[in-house]
Amino acid sequence: MRIYPYSLTPINFHFVQSARDFIVKEIPLYEWSNHGEHLVLQIRKKGLSTPEMIQILCDVLGCRHKEIGYAGLKDKNALTTQFISIPYSLYSKLKESQNILSQKNLKILSIHRHNNKIKIGHLKGNSFFIRLKKVLPQDLEKIYSILEKISTEGMPNYFGYQRFGKFGDNYLKGKKIAHGEKKLRDRSLSDFLISSYQSYLFNQWLSHRIKLCSILKNFSKQEAFRGIKKSLKIELTLDEIENLQGQKTFFKILDGDALHHYPFGKLFFLDKITQEESQRFYLHNIVPCGILDGQKITYPSKLALKFQEDFLDSKIQEAGSYRFAWVFPQRLQYRYIQEKAHLELSFELPKGSYATILLETLANQELSGESDV
Template sequence: MNYPYLTTAFAGVGGTIKDNPEDFIVEEIPAYAPCGHGEHLYLRVEKKGMSTFAMMQRIATALGIREQEIGYAGLKDAQAISRQTISLPPVDKRKIAKLDIENITILDSNYHTNKLRLGHLHGNRFHIAIHEVVEDAEQRALDILNILEHTGVPNFFGSQRYGVLGSNHLVGKAIVGGEFSEAAQLIIGNPEKISNQRWQQAATAYCNGNIDEALATLPGRFRDERRLLHALLKGKDHRQAVLTLPRKLLRLYLSAYQSHLFDRQVQMRLDSIDILWPGDIAYIHNKGACFRVEDSEAEQPRADRLEISPSGMLPGHKVMYANGQTGIIEQALLEKEKLNDKSFNQLPGLKLSGERRPLRVPLKQTNCRQQHNTLHLSFALPTGSFATTVLNEVIKSTTASDKG
């Protein structure tokens, strides 16, 4: 999915990122600091070149605790240096001092009264190096950042939501629509989009109806795809086989479909993303709450200050729908996709209630400086928003990597 630019009138800086983890540093902005007492030990951790789950697994193994006992506020990209907080069950701090795990550094530790939960953070601060930029990159970036600071950053989920083949949302759509044969085909993969030779051979075999060959060829690390193929070989139908996959993965597919529908709403409102319409559901940024806009002119000054923003729907059986022109857009989108209030509420253990999400978010703490042909860029975004959109606006090319 190609995303339009809000700052189309401003030329980008070009260049590339992600040459190494040091090119992309992300720091969590905690929602609160540990109070110094309690049974949960909070660790401020720096990880390099690994996912959040891999980091937690290694710490759990080193301390002899269960990975499920570790709390975290958000997931961070593997190809980066990330500084984030996790919480541990009762652990002697002397054990922490003895930890020696490659590419993991414990920056600080303190006790608190509750386990850290997903979403317990205000946002993330990013420090990014963009290489091979144009000669006047700093001024170009400053102009673009100025627009984004005043207008807000389009709150696209971005392509990182849709998986390596860009098809996670299509899997979710197929599951919601009861098209489980199509879902299975998409999960195994489209051979035309696969570069890994063995995976491509396996996907081709599956397309040709040879499940045995597909299973024999598919690399061992594709555990979920192999699980699906095993289920089919045991005589299960496509619905049964798809539903044998981990609930966490299936929810990811459904969530990706929700995200795709939301991103389409952002695109449709991009030219007026900072303007409230009558009937909008406004999102209050410092509270995370929503309200229905009755008098858009009266509320617009708050939108101009980026205190509130128009929102879009992530469809589900409890979501609040807008009225007026926004409501017409939302209902037209649902009708086009043949969705209703019960569409994300049909499968046991996979019910998504839906929610409102702001169409734009504030951009804060911006800074940039150019050293020769490298641009060093810093900014902060609220939790749940991704750096990808800011990078795409600044770079104006397809080389901006998916980070959040």
């Protein structure tokens, strides 16, 4: 169960993840060089997943999957724009095939030459447009307040429902594979299911940390001492609680945390929290990170490790990594259309972050692809 930071009660609205109400555009990491042996295509797709789009390109252009590069996966139930690289040798075939591609819901918006093939992660982030329906006027004041907090204070970087499959149980299959209780011939599917299990553990850890932060925010030092001991099964000293409550941000940095320069830079570990590091987080210059557990990863230490231990699994043989625990949406704007009871949102998120988590943070409850919440 995911826990959210800014509301004690839920807000209800209707959200449909569709091409009309959910629009995603990739933000490239850098400008294209306009020379080289590759073509970078900016493609708008509708009703297609990224693998389905790649298969269409392979069929139409007569190339192999490994010749096509892409930076990230984009939702099927959305109108999405992303960048794809193909060999320059396919240019003539591409020009001849644009009508065919258009008939298959693929429209090429621009073409540039570039030195290298696009690889996973080669993007700055994504911009989003989302339309919410059945938004009640009496909820607007609270909605605007939460959106302002998200804009200035950030939001949790949970993995969204898309990560866990139609029935939300992919992580259970991944856990069985990691524990040697299940084996699949399809290595790609096996890796995907294990990554779903890693994502589940990350979400559980992040929810645990947000619960800590909620207690620190809403209770006195003495009450927080008792609440943390009872509900989180961890005993902090009164001095530790006082120091944590003194941080300006909702999400608290702990001694021993892994931190990352934001939005780009290096990962580093903080032995003991200082006022300087707390201020850097408050200014959006660094963020705490959580573990996607696996091999060859350095764990946090001290208090941060205490809050991490229950969400580690030494049986995961895949490589581990770190992920932002907290992100700061950029250019967040919103508009209420009273006659339709619609709320339109636009914003940008760093790569790997889910727009639907912003909606969940607003609603204070979990969503699915088509939800009355």
